[in-house]
Amino acid sequence: MIKDAPGARLSLATIFLFAIANLPIGALAVAIPVYLPAHFASHLGVPLGIVGGAWALVRLLDVGVDPVLGLVMDRTRTRIGRYRLWMLIGAPILMLATYALFMAHPGIGSIYLVGWLLVLFLGFSILTLGHSAWGATLSTGYNERSRVFGIVTAVGVIGAVTVLIFPIIARSLGHTPSQGVQDMGWFVILSTPVTIAICCLRTRETVSPDLGHPKFRLRDYWSLIVKPDLLRLYFAQMALTLGPGWMSALYLFFFTDSRGYSGEQATLLLLIYILAGIVGAPVTALIAHRLSKHRTLLLTASAYSLGLCTVMLIPKGNFWAGVPMMFWCGFMASGFDLMIRAMLADVGDEVRLEQGQERLSLIYALNTLSGKIAAAFAIGLTYPLVAKLGYVAKEGFHNTPQAIHSLELAYIVGPIFFVMLGGLCVLGWRLDAAKHAQIRVELDRLDAGHALYEEAPILESLGGGPQTPILTSGVPDAASR
Secondary structure (H helix, E strand, O other), X not given: OOOOOOOOOOOHHHHHHHHOOHHHHHHHHHHHXXXXXXXXXXXOOOOHHHHHHHHHHHHHHOOOHHHHHHHHHHOOOOOOOOHHHHHHHHHHHHHHHHHHXXXXXXXXXXXXXXXXXXXXXXXXXXXXXXHHHHHHHOOOOXXXXXXXXXXXXXXXXXXXXXXXXXXXXXXXXXXXXXXXXXXXXXXXXXXXXXXXXXXXXXXXXXXXXXXXXXXXXXXHHHHHHHOHHHHHHHHHHHHHHHXXXXXXHHHHHHHHHHOOOOHHHHHHHHHHHHHHHHHHHHHHHHHHHHHOHHHHHHHHHHHHHHHHOOHHHOOOOOHHHHHHHHHHHHHHHHHHHHHHHHHHHHHHHHHHHHHOOOOHHHHHHHXXXXXXXXXXHHXXXXXXXXXXXXXXXXXXXXXXHHHHHHHHHHHHHHHHXXXXXXXXXXXXXXXXXXXXXXXXXXXXXXXXXXXXXXXXXXXXXXXXXXXXXXXXXXXXXXHHO
């Protein structure tokens, strides 16, 4: 096992103060696919076909946003930093759209739904893209990147767990499920400015020097699209988003109508699934130190699929019998995104060596784009599919056994197929710790002839000069952290 260079390791406090910005992002990552579509379809009375169509249309309209954002982010240089500025821009956009959607009243139409979903996903894209690219620059160490994204993932899981508690609290207080969804929205609205402020106030930005042609050329863009390693990760992201996203879209319907759980029991099981990620994310990062990132991703994908195969063996309505399966799947699923994001950071180093320019924002943007396409199909395919097969989601409607069986097949087969496909995308991966170490040696040699800058936290930037030169190699001085 190859160890990272001295100075590559960050303090836990440094990572946590950065990772805290993922709290509202993680909350929305669960609330949007699991609760918001079902809220529109059941409580607000929007037909399933319109809900699914709106989600698919918005995702398709949104596909061009991330590459443009990535290009602009990579070329952004301001007094308060690169990614920090975009995090501050994305926060109010996200808050406004969250209010419009989570506090919506019955009678809204497709235009209202599509319009505000576009705004919501714009803010979500800015925050997720800026945070991911920023996280990739915190450390250049192969193993440390797994640790950084492991903690970022764990914080996102805490956000997801928090919003899942709201329906349980709402029920105990005699509130309706729709009030529980509104509580989720208020949590996101109130936590976003606080967590983004902490991240921006307390986290530095490392700005790598330009080693080659200063302008972005079309052939550079095309090379990122067709680069084999990036293509494999893009397809892996697509499949590993579509699998759990497919399951999330049908989760409430499946566990209540097929498995006989109450809404509260289904929410508690989902809470266990999400909670497992708090343990699964850092443990997966540790496993990656031993097995390497791509083998860990393949392992978690296989284990997730095996766990999901047991869902129909659980006795109907037996809460405790469902706990082990949900914990197992949640534990394994927590490794999907963090492994891909850590692997993208490694490929980003290779790209900078090849092109002489930092392309992290654009790399993450293209990866996010693949995830958005998958998310569009997760809602846009599953809802119309089960509706076509005879399943009706309206509250109080009694579905036929045949419709329930169709729901069961859709819930199980789709996720297993796509998750295994995502794992197979990285089979035979070659950019391991040894090769990445060679890339870092070459980058550090080239960086030695340039000034490497670290943008100070925002309060320091506003109070003095915007940059502090680091005259060492490509790994920022640990004392400066």
